[in-house]
Amino acid sequence: MNPALHVEVVQRSQSRATKDFVKEIVRSFLLNFVSLSPGVILSETDLEENVELKEHVQMITFCDIEHDTEVLVTETELVYHIYKLDAFGAESDTMTDTSTGEEFAAADVWALPSEQFHGLWESLIYDTKLKEDTVRFVETAFEFADRGVDPNVIGWNRVVLLHGPPGTGKTSLCRALAQKLSVRLADRFPRARLIEINAHGLFSKWFAESGKLVARLFERLEEIVADRRLLVCVLVDEVESLAHARRAALSGLEPSDSIRAVNALLTQLDRLRRRPNALVLTTSNVTGAIDVAFVDRADIKRRVGPPSARAAYEILRGCCGELMARGLVAPREPVFELRVLEGSRFAESEPSRASLRLWGVAREAAGAGVSGRALRRLPFLARALHVRDAAPPLPRFVDALGAALRDHLADAADMDDAAVHAPV
Structure with a gap:
Protein backbone atom coordinates (compact mmCIF):
# COMPACT_ATOMS: atom_id res chain seq x y z
CA MET A 1 0.00 0.00 0.00
CA ASN A 2 1.32 3.44 -0.92
CA PRO A 3 1.61 6.25 1.67
CA ALA A 4 -1.75 7.87 2.38
CA LEU A 5 -2.88 10.71 0.13
CA HIS A 6 -4.39 13.56 2.11
CA VAL A 7 -7.50 15.06 0.52
CA GLU A 8 -8.39 18.51 1.84
CA VAL A 9 -12.00 19.54 1.25
CA VAL A 10 -13.22 23.10 1.78
CA GLN A 11 -16.87 22.95 2.76
CA ARG A 12 -19.02 25.89 1.71
CA SER A 13 -19.72 28.30 4.55
CA GLN A 14 -23.48 28.12 3.94
CA SER A 15 -23.53 24.30 3.93
CA ARG A 16 -25.20 22.74 6.97
CA ALA A 17 -24.19 19.17 6.13
CA THR A 18 -22.14 17.14 8.59
CA LYS A 19 -18.48 16.45 7.88
CA ASP A 20 -19.28 12.75 7.51
CA PHE A 21 -21.87 13.52 4.84
CA VAL A 22 -19.44 15.74 2.91
CA LYS A 23 -16.72 13.13 3.21
CA GLU A 24 -19.03 10.46 1.78
CA ILE A 25 -20.10 12.49 -1.28
CA VAL A 26 -16.47 13.39 -2.01
CA ARG A 27 -15.38 9.77 -1.57
CA SER A 28 -18.10 8.60 -3.98
CA PHE A 29 -17.02 11.25 -6.49
CA LEU A 30 -13.36 10.21 -6.35
CA LEU A 31 -14.23 6.56 -6.97
CA ASN A 32 -14.87 7.63 -10.56
CA PHE A 33 -11.16 8.31 -10.98
CA VAL A 34 -8.54 5.69 -11.79
CA SER A 35 -5.68 7.85 -10.52
CA LEU A 36 -5.21 11.15 -8.68
CA SER A 37 -2.43 13.69 -9.16
CA PRO A 38 -0.97 15.16 -5.94
CA GLY A 39 -0.87 18.94 -6.05
CA VAL A 40 -3.97 19.19 -8.23
CA ILE A 41 -6.83 21.42 -7.04
CA LEU A 42 -10.44 20.86 -8.13
CA SER A 43 -12.23 24.22 -8.06
CA GLU A 44 -15.91 25.07 -8.23
CA THR A 45 -15.95 24.85 -12.03
CA ASP A 46 -14.56 21.31 -11.87
CA LEU A 47 -17.34 20.26 -9.49
CA GLU A 48 -20.36 22.06 -10.97
CA GLU A 49 -21.72 19.02 -12.84
CA ASN A 50 -22.21 17.16 -9.54
CA VAL A 51 -25.24 18.70 -7.82
CA GLU A 52 -24.38 17.56 -4.29
CA LEU A 53 -20.75 18.61 -4.54
CA LYS A 54 -21.73 21.98 -5.98
CA GLU A 55 -24.04 22.59 -3.03
CA HIS A 56 -21.64 21.63 -0.25
CA VAL A 57 -18.04 21.74 -1.54
CA GLN A 58 -16.01 24.77 -2.55
CA MET A 59 -12.70 23.10 -3.38
CA ILE A 60 -10.82 19.78 -3.22
CA THR A 61 -7.02 19.63 -2.94
CA PHE A 62 -4.87 16.53 -3.33
CA CYS A 63 -1.85 17.23 -1.15
CA ASP A 64 1.63 16.67 -2.54
CA ILE A 65 3.62 16.38 0.69
CA GLU A 66 3.82 12.57 0.68
CA HIS A 67 3.79 12.00 -3.09
CA ASP A 68 5.64 13.31 -6.14
CA THR A 69 3.75 11.35 -8.79
CA GLU A 70 0.13 10.40 -9.42
CA VAL A 71 -1.34 7.54 -7.41
CA LEU A 72 -3.85 4.79 -8.17
CA VAL A 73 -7.08 5.19 -6.22
CA THR A 74 -7.40 1.45 -5.56
CA GLU A 75 -3.88 1.20 -4.13
CA THR A 76 -3.79 4.31 -1.96
CA GLU A 77 -5.49 5.17 1.31
CA LEU A 78 -7.29 8.49 1.04
CA VAL A 79 -7.34 10.54 4.26
CA TYR A 80 -10.04 13.21 4.21
CA HIS A 81 -9.94 16.57 5.95
CA ILE A 82 -13.24 18.47 5.81
CA TYR A 83 -13.22 22.08 7.00
CA LYS A 84 -14.75 25.52 6.64
CA LEU A 85 -12.79 28.75 6.31
CA ASP A 86 -13.05 31.52 8.89
CA ALA A 87 -13.92 34.79 7.12
CA PHE A 88 -13.53 37.28 9.99
CA GLY A 89 -9.80 37.98 9.68
CA ALA A 90 -7.47 39.02 12.48
CA VAL A 304 15.02 30.45 3.20
CA GLY A 305 16.90 32.08 0.34
CA PRO A 306 15.94 33.76 -2.96
CA PRO A 307 14.33 31.43 -5.53
CA SER A 308 16.57 29.44 -7.85
CA ALA A 309 15.88 29.49 -11.58
CA ARG A 310 13.63 26.43 -11.25
CA ALA A 311 11.60 27.92 -8.40
CA ALA A 312 11.43 31.31 -10.14
CA TYR A 313 10.08 29.64 -13.27
CA GLU A 314 7.34 27.84 -11.32
CA ILE A 315 6.40 31.07 -9.52
CA LEU A 316 6.12 33.02 -12.79
CA ARG A 317 4.35 30.11 -14.48
CA GLY A 318 1.72 30.17 -11.76
CA CYS A 319 1.36 33.96 -12.13
CA CYS A 320 0.78 33.62 -15.88
CA GLY A 321 -1.78 30.88 -15.29
CA GLU A 322 -3.67 33.09 -12.84
CA LEU A 323 -3.78 36.03 -15.26
CA MET A 324 -4.97 33.79 -18.09
CA ALA A 325 -7.68 32.36 -15.85
CA ARG A 326 -8.84 35.93 -15.09
CA GLY A 327 -8.89 36.94 -18.75
CA LEU A 328 -6.03 39.44 -18.37
CA VAL A 329 -3.75 37.47 -20.68
CA ALA A 330 -5.08 35.70 -23.78
CA PRO A 331 -5.48 33.37 -25.46
CA ARG A 332 -5.37 30.69 -22.81
CA GLU A 333 -2.48 28.40 -23.72
CA PRO A 334 -0.27 26.08 -21.72
CA VAL A 335 2.88 27.20 -19.98
CA PHE A 336 4.81 23.96 -19.86
CA GLU A 337 6.20 22.51 -16.66
CA LEU A 338 9.96 22.71 -16.52
CA ARG A 339 10.33 18.93 -16.71
CA VAL A 340 8.56 19.02 -20.10
CA LEU A 341 11.04 21.60 -21.40
CA GLU A 342 13.90 19.54 -20.01
CA GLY A 343 12.51 16.42 -21.66
CA SER A 344 12.66 18.16 -25.04
CA ARG A 345 16.14 19.53 -24.21
CA PHE A 346 14.70 23.03 -24.44
CA ALA A 347 14.10 22.65 -28.16
CA GLU A 348 12.14 25.60 -29.53
CA SER A 349 8.79 25.03 -31.19
CA GLU A 350 5.69 27.10 -31.67
CA PRO A 351 3.89 25.64 -28.61
CA SER A 352 6.96 25.99 -26.37
CA ARG A 353 8.14 29.44 -27.45
CA ALA A 354 6.43 31.40 -24.66
CA SER A 355 7.54 28.87 -22.04
CA LEU A 356 11.16 29.11 -23.18
CA ARG A 357 11.02 32.90 -23.00
CA LEU A 358 9.64 32.62 -19.48
CA TRP A 359 12.48 30.29 -18.58
CA GLY A 360 14.90 32.96 -19.77
CA VAL A 361 13.25 35.56 -17.50
CA ALA A 362 13.39 33.14 -14.56
CA ARG A 363 17.09 32.45 -15.08
CA GLU A 364 17.85 36.17 -15.28
CA ALA A 365 15.90 36.81 -12.07
CA ALA A 366 17.61 33.97 -10.22
CA GLY A 367 21.03 35.14 -11.40
CA ALA A 368 20.32 38.57 -9.93
CA GLY A 369 19.07 37.12 -6.62
CA VAL A 370 15.56 38.57 -6.99
CA SER A 371 13.35 37.70 -4.00
CA GLY A 372 10.13 35.76 -4.27
CA ARG A 373 8.20 38.84 -3.16
CA ALA A 374 9.69 40.90 -6.01
CA LEU A 375 9.05 38.09 -8.50
CA ARG A 376 5.36 38.02 -7.66
CA ARG A 377 5.20 41.78 -8.19
CA LEU A 378 6.63 41.57 -11.73
CA PRO A 379 3.34 40.54 -13.43
CA PHE A 380 1.61 43.58 -11.94
CA LEU A 381 4.41 45.90 -13.07
CA ALA A 382 4.46 44.27 -16.51
CA ARG A 383 0.74 44.82 -16.87
CA ALA A 384 0.86 48.38 -15.56
CA LEU A 385 3.92 49.66 -17.40
CA HIS A 386 4.58 47.52 -20.46
CA VAL A 387 1.22 46.29 -21.75
CA ARG A 388 -1.40 48.38 -23.47
CA ASP A 389 -3.71 45.61 -24.76
CA ALA A 390 -6.73 44.60 -22.71
CA ALA A 391 -5.64 40.94 -22.96
CA PRO A 392 -2.22 40.55 -24.62
CA PRO A 393 -1.15 37.17 -25.99
CA LEU A 394 1.09 35.16 -23.70
CA PRO A 395 4.37 35.66 -25.66
CA ARG A 396 3.94 39.44 -25.58
CA PHE A 397 3.16 39.37 -21.87
CA VAL A 398 6.27 37.27 -21.17
CA ASP A 399 8.31 39.93 -23.01
CA ALA A 400 6.65 42.52 -20.75
CA LEU A 401 7.73 40.45 -17.73
CA GLY A 402 11.31 40.63 -18.97
CA ALA A 403 11.04 44.41 -19.32
CA ALA A 404 9.57 44.71 -15.82
CA LEU A 405 12.45 42.62 -14.44
CA ARG A 406 15.02 44.90 -16.08
CA ASP A 407 13.23 47.92 -14.61
CA HIS A 408 13.34 46.32 -11.17
CA LEU A 409 17.06 45.58 -11.43
CA ALA A 410 17.80 49.10 -12.66
CA ASP A 411 15.81 50.64 -9.80
CA ALA A 412 17.62 48.44 -7.28
CA ALA A 413 21.01 49.46 -8.73
CA ASP A 414 20.07 53.14 -8.56
CA MET A 415 19.10 52.79 -4.89
CA ASP A 416 22.36 51.01 -4.07
CA ASP A 417 24.31 53.73 -5.85
CA ALA A 418 22.42 56.44 -3.98
CA ALA A 419 23.12 54.73 -0.68
CA VAL A 420 26.85 54.53 -1.44
CA HIS A 421 27.08 58.23 -2.32
CA ALA A 422 24.77 59.50 0.42
CA PRO A 423 26.40 62.06 2.74
CA VAL A 424 27.37 60.71 6.12
Missing part, protein backbone atom coordinates in the same frame (compact mmCIF):
# COMPACT_ATOMS: atom_id res chain seq x y z
CA GLU A 91 -8.49 40.46 15.84
CA SER A 92 -6.07 42.81 17.60
CA ASP A 93 -5.18 41.97 21.19
CA THR A 94 -4.49 45.36 22.76
CA MET A 95 -2.55 46.27 25.89
CA THR A 96 -1.95 49.53 27.77
CA ASP A 97 1.48 50.97 28.52
CA THR A 98 1.01 51.99 32.15
CA SER A 99 3.83 54.54 31.98
CA THR A 100 2.19 56.53 29.14
CA GLY A 101 -1.42 55.34 29.21
CA GLU A 102 -1.08 54.52 25.50
CA GLU A 103 -3.09 51.57 24.18
CA PHE A 104 -1.51 49.55 21.38
CA ALA A 105 -1.89 46.24 19.56
CA ALA A 106 0.22 43.60 21.27
CA ALA A 107 -0.65 40.81 18.83
CA ASP A 108 -2.92 39.82 15.98
CA VAL A 109 -5.04 36.73 16.56
CA TRP A 110 -6.34 34.63 13.66
CA ALA A 111 -8.93 31.85 13.89
CA LEU A 112 -7.77 28.98 11.69
CA PRO A 113 -8.24 27.79 9.05
CA SER A 114 -8.59 31.34 7.74
CA GLU A 115 -9.97 32.50 4.41
CA GLN A 116 -7.10 35.01 4.38
CA PHE A 117 -4.49 32.23 4.20
CA HIS A 118 -6.40 29.90 1.87
CA GLY A 119 -4.16 28.84 -1.04
CA LEU A 120 -1.05 30.33 0.58
CA TRP A 121 0.59 26.94 1.14
CA GLU A 122 0.19 25.94 -2.52
CA SER A 123 1.56 29.29 -3.75
CA LEU A 124 4.87 28.89 -1.89
CA ILE A 125 7.50 27.23 -4.06
CA TYR A 126 10.92 26.05 -2.89
CA ASP A 127 13.61 23.81 -4.40
CA THR A 128 14.10 21.91 -1.17
CA LYS A 129 11.60 19.87 0.86
CA LEU A 130 11.19 22.82 3.22
CA LYS A 131 7.40 22.65 3.42
CA GLU A 132 7.32 18.89 3.75
CA ASP A 133 10.02 18.88 6.44
CA THR A 134 8.30 21.48 8.60
CA VAL A 135 4.99 19.60 8.51
CA ARG A 136 6.67 16.30 9.42
CA PHE A 137 8.64 18.00 12.21
CA VAL A 138 5.51 19.37 13.86
CA GLU A 139 3.51 16.18 13.40
CA THR A 140 6.35 14.21 15.02
CA ALA A 141 6.58 16.69 17.91
CA PHE A 142 2.89 16.27 18.69
CA GLU A 143 3.18 12.49 18.28
CA PHE A 144 5.95 12.41 20.90
CA ALA A 145 3.77 14.42 23.26
CA ASP A 146 0.78 12.11 22.67
CA ARG A 147 2.88 9.01 23.37
CA GLY A 148 4.23 10.51 26.59
CA VAL A 149 7.88 10.52 25.50
CA ASP A 150 9.96 11.83 28.41
CA PRO A 151 11.35 15.27 27.41
CA ASN A 152 14.16 14.80 29.93
CA VAL A 153 15.40 11.84 27.91
CA ILE A 154 14.68 13.12 24.38
CA GLY A 155 14.62 16.85 23.85
CA TRP A 156 12.23 18.69 21.59
CA ASN A 157 10.71 22.12 22.03
CA ARG A 158 8.22 22.64 19.16
CA VAL A 159 10.15 25.75 18.09
CA VAL A 160 10.77 26.50 14.39
CA LEU A 161 13.27 29.12 13.17
CA LEU A 162 13.25 30.28 9.53
CA HIS A 163 16.04 32.69 8.61
CA GLY A 164 17.22 34.43 5.45
CA PRO A 165 16.98 37.70 3.52
CA PRO A 166 13.75 39.73 3.37
CA GLY A 167 11.10 38.85 0.81
CA THR A 168 11.79 35.12 0.66
CA GLY A 169 8.48 34.03 2.18
CA LYS A 170 9.48 33.18 5.76
CA THR A 171 6.47 34.81 7.41
CA SER A 172 4.15 33.49 4.70
CA LEU A 173 5.46 29.97 5.28
CA CYS A 174 4.83 30.27 9.02
CA ARG A 175 1.26 31.39 8.39
CA ALA A 176 0.73 28.68 5.78
CA LEU A 177 2.17 26.04 8.12
CA ALA A 178 -0.19 27.09 10.92
CA GLN A 179 -3.09 26.90 8.44
CA LYS A 180 -1.98 23.46 7.22
CA LEU A 181 -1.69 22.12 10.77
CA SER A 182 -5.14 23.43 11.70
CA VAL A 183 -6.48 21.22 8.91
CA ARG A 184 -4.25 18.18 9.38
CA LEU A 185 -4.58 18.03 13.18
CA ALA A 186 -8.28 18.87 13.38
CA ASP A 187 -9.13 15.48 14.94
CA ARG A 188 -6.75 16.23 17.81
CA PHE A 189 -7.41 19.98 17.97
CA PRO A 190 -10.93 20.93 16.80
CA ARG A 191 -10.03 24.63 17.01
CA ALA A 192 -6.84 26.55 16.19
CA ARG A 193 -5.43 30.06 16.58
CA LEU A 194 -2.44 31.86 15.11
CA ILE A 195 -1.09 34.61 17.38
CA GLU A 196 1.34 36.99 15.66
CA ILE A 197 3.76 38.97 17.81
CA ASN A 198 6.13 41.52 16.28
CA ALA A 199 9.31 41.31 18.33
CA HIS A 200 10.79 44.46 16.78
CA GLY A 201 7.78 46.56 17.74
CA LEU A 202 7.67 44.86 21.11
CA PHE A 203 11.14 45.95 22.17
CA SER A 204 11.23 49.34 20.51
CA LYS A 205 8.14 50.35 22.48
CA TRP A 206 8.35 48.48 25.76
CA PHE A 207 11.85 49.04 27.15
CA ALA A 208 10.60 51.48 29.78
CA GLU A 209 8.32 48.80 31.22
CA SER A 210 11.09 46.19 31.34
CA GLY A 211 9.80 42.63 31.19
CA LYS A 212 6.47 43.46 32.79
CA LEU A 213 4.53 43.86 29.56
CA VAL A 214 6.21 40.80 28.10
CA ALA A 215 5.05 38.79 31.10
CA ARG A 216 1.52 40.22 30.81
CA LEU A 217 1.35 39.27 27.15
CA PHE A 218 2.40 35.71 27.85
CA GLU A 219 -0.01 35.48 30.76
CA ARG A 220 -2.74 36.02 28.19
CA LEU A 221 -1.19 33.33 26.01
CA GLU A 222 -1.16 30.97 28.99
CA GLU A 223 -4.90 31.55 29.39
CA ILE A 224 -5.43 30.68 25.73
CA VAL A 225 -3.29 27.51 25.70
CA ALA A 226 -4.98 26.28 28.87
CA ASP A 227 -7.60 24.81 26.53
CA ARG A 228 -5.93 21.52 25.52
CA ARG A 229 -8.31 21.09 22.57
CA LEU A 230 -7.09 24.33 21.00
CA LEU A 231 -3.98 24.37 18.78
CA VAL A 232 -2.03 27.58 19.43
CA CYS A 233 0.65 28.70 16.96
CA VAL A 234 2.66 31.69 18.20
CA LEU A 235 4.54 33.59 15.48
CA VAL A 236 7.42 35.85 16.55
CA ASP A 237 8.54 37.87 13.51
CA GLU A 238 12.01 39.43 13.32
CA VAL A 239 13.27 37.47 16.29
CA GLU A 240 16.74 38.95 15.75
CA SER A 241 15.40 41.91 17.71
CA LEU A 242 16.16 39.81 20.79
CA ALA A 243 19.86 39.76 19.96
CA HIS A 244 19.92 43.45 19.09
CA ALA A 245 18.25 44.39 22.37
CA ARG A 246 20.58 42.27 24.48
CA ARG A 247 23.80 43.43 22.78
CA ALA A 248 22.68 47.07 22.85
CA ALA A 249 21.98 46.84 26.58
CA LEU A 250 25.34 45.24 27.34
CA SER A 251 27.17 47.91 25.31
CA GLY A 252 25.31 50.73 27.04
CA LEU A 253 23.36 51.82 23.94
CA GLU A 254 20.03 50.85 25.46
CA PRO A 255 18.81 50.93 29.08
CA SER A 256 19.71 47.82 31.07
CA ASP A 257 15.98 47.46 31.56
CA SER A 258 15.81 46.05 28.02
CA ILE A 259 17.89 43.00 28.85
CA ARG A 260 15.27 42.05 31.43
CA ALA A 261 12.65 42.28 28.70
CA VAL A 262 14.67 39.91 26.50
CA ASN A 263 15.21 37.47 29.36
CA ALA A 264 11.52 37.65 30.22
CA LEU A 265 10.58 36.70 26.67
CA LEU A 266 12.99 33.76 26.62
CA THR A 267 11.63 32.58 29.98
CA GLN A 268 8.05 32.82 28.75
CA LEU A 269 8.91 30.89 25.57
CA ASP A 270 10.39 28.17 27.78
CA ARG A 271 7.12 27.96 29.67
CA LEU A 272 5.04 27.99 26.50
CA ARG A 273 6.91 25.19 24.79
CA ARG A 274 6.00 22.82 27.62
CA ARG A 275 2.36 23.08 26.62
CA PRO A 276 1.38 20.04 24.49
CA ASN A 277 -0.87 22.15 22.23
CA ALA A 278 1.53 25.05 21.56
CA LEU A 279 3.92 25.65 18.66
CA VAL A 280 6.38 28.57 18.38
CA LEU A 281 7.20 29.82 14.86
CA THR A 282 9.92 32.44 14.41
CA THR A 283 11.59 34.32 11.55
CA SER A 284 14.79 36.34 11.18
CA ASN A 285 16.05 38.57 8.37
CA VAL A 286 19.56 38.86 9.82
CA THR A 287 20.92 35.37 10.37
CA GLY A 288 24.12 36.41 12.12
CA ALA A 289 22.24 38.54 14.63
CA ILE A 290 19.99 35.87 16.12
CA ASP A 291 20.37 35.52 19.87
CA VAL A 292 22.42 32.41 20.65
CA ALA A 293 20.21 31.62 23.64
CA PHE A 294 17.21 31.52 21.36
CA VAL A 295 18.89 29.54 18.57
CA ASP A 296 19.62 26.80 21.07
CA ARG A 297 15.89 26.53 21.79
CA ALA A 298 14.92 25.97 18.13
CA ASP A 299 14.47 22.34 17.05
CA ILE A 300 14.57 23.04 13.33
CA LYS A 301 16.52 25.92 11.79
CA ARG A 302 16.17 26.40 8.05
CA ARG A 303 17.50 29.08 5.73
